[in-house]
Amino acid sequence: MATTETRITEERLHAALASGARPAHPGRVSAAVTFGWRAVLKIKHVPEQMIDVTITPVLFLLMFTYLFGGAVAGGTDAYLQYILPGVLAQSVVFVSVYSGVALNTDVTKGVTDRFRSLPIWRPAPLVGAVLGDSVRYVVAGSLVIVLGLILGFDAGGGVPGVLGALLLVVIFTFGLSWTFTTLGLTLRSPNAVLNTGFMLLFPLVFLSNTFVEPSTLPGWLEAFVNVNPFSHVVTATRGLLDGDPQADDILLVLGEAAVLIGVFAPLTVRRYRAV
Secondary structure, eight states, rough: OOOHHHHHHHOOOOOHHHOOOOOOOOOOOHHHHHHHHHHHHHHHHOOOHHHHHHHHHHHHHHHHHHHHHHHHHHSSSHHHHHHHHHHHHHHHHHHTHHHHHHHHHHHTTTTTHHHTTTSSTTTTTHHHHHHHHHHHHHHHHHHHHHHHHHTTOTTTHHHHHHHHHHHHHHHHHHHHHHHHHHHHSSSSHHHHHHHHHHHHHHHHHHHSSSOGGGSSSSSHHHHHHOHHHHHHHHHHHHHHTTTOOOHHHHHHHHHHHHHHHHHHHHHHHHHHHOO
């Protein structure tokens, strides 16, 4: 009798819990896109994180153009033509640090442990987070371009050149962001990731061809600037915006982005499995 009642109870429980068809196992793409959407939704709940994406690029462009334009190029108009591609790349690259900060925050708060319990592709939270951050890259870059056009920047490459320049910067930054996700899984706190990330970026960004012609620099510094990957991004971006794109410059940047992804994405996944 007890066995019959137990069986009936189990059948009723199964019917209540499994009233429909079992959902399909999420694919890799859908899982990554879902986590990318999660990264975008975090902006809605914490809008303060958009300050570095919206206000900082505007301040950089205005300050550098009007503070140094007369001294460096003899006028703000001429200097705007030179500096905007560099500020575009700089503003987007700076945002990539927060990929590592966000990942470190998830680890320290235990969110990553919950993700591991889900029946999903293991790297999905990592890929999704970086994809979601790409939305912030597009916003930061678009603001710089729009402000530059308002100030009088002459985009000789037209709409295709502008879109190509923005896309190239976003692709390079996507590759670079994997460097900071590795850093985010290595250091112990979000502040450590933030400080270390900017400490690594500052020499690359400011010791480049963003603000002055490399030929005006000391020989040893010019040599560093010429091999600096960030200088390559700025050079290719200038060509696209000016309407004189060079295939070699673009391919070099794409190759460097591929190397960054090939080296640091596997390192990030390995660290993610170990933490």
